[in-house]
Amino acid sequence: MPSQTNPDDRVTLLQGTLDLLILKTLVLGACHGQGIARSILRQSEEAFFVDHGSLYLALQRLEDKKWISAKWGVSENNRKARFYSLTAKGRQQLAEKTNEWQRLTRAMGLILNGGPGTEEV
Numbered sequence: 001m002p003s004q005t006n007p008d009d010r011v012t013l014l015q016g017t018l019d020l021l022i023l024k025t026l027v028l029g030a031c032h033g034q035g036i037a038r039s040i041l042r043q044s045e046e047a048f049f050v051d052h053g054s055l056y057l058a059l060q061r062l063e064d065k066k067w068i069s070a071k072w073g074v075s076e077n078n079r080k081a082r083f084y085s086l087t088a089k090g091r092q093q094l095a096e097k098t099n100e101w102q103r104l105t106r107a108m109g110l111i112l113n114g115g116p117g118t119e120e121v
Contacts, residue, residue: 018054018055018058019058019061020101021040021050022036022040022055022058022059022062022068022084023062023068023086023090023093023097024094024098025039025043026068026085026086027091027094029085030073030083032073032082032083032084033055033056033059033082033084034075034081036050036055036059037052037055059084062084063084065089066089066090067086067087067090067093068084068085068087069085069087070083070085
């Protein structure tokens with residue numbers, strides 16, 4: 001993992017990406033919001049910084065869709081925190097959204113790397 005990434009080098013998340021990243025993070029087990037944000041930052045080698053406003057809106061949206069559930073607990077700092085868990089419906093969505101993103105990234109790769117039917121720029 002890089003020691004420090006320039007904040008200007010961070011990537012802006014496309015709409016829908018944050019939901020997928022949260023679902024993927026929760027596959028590993030229940031986690032509170034700050035832990036989810038840190039995990040995404042760490043796993044992306046500091047490319048994806050999730051601000052709190054976006055994170056908690058996404059968590060609420062996912063909870064409303066019944067893709068995640070939440071319950072109160074105590075964090076490692078001994079503070080009260082909501083811990084989020086992936087539901088069965090969330091696991092199904094994770095599989096579907098992962099397949100969509102894999103198809104999308106393959107198609108983008110074909111175009112950007114000059115795949116069949118494309119001409120070099």
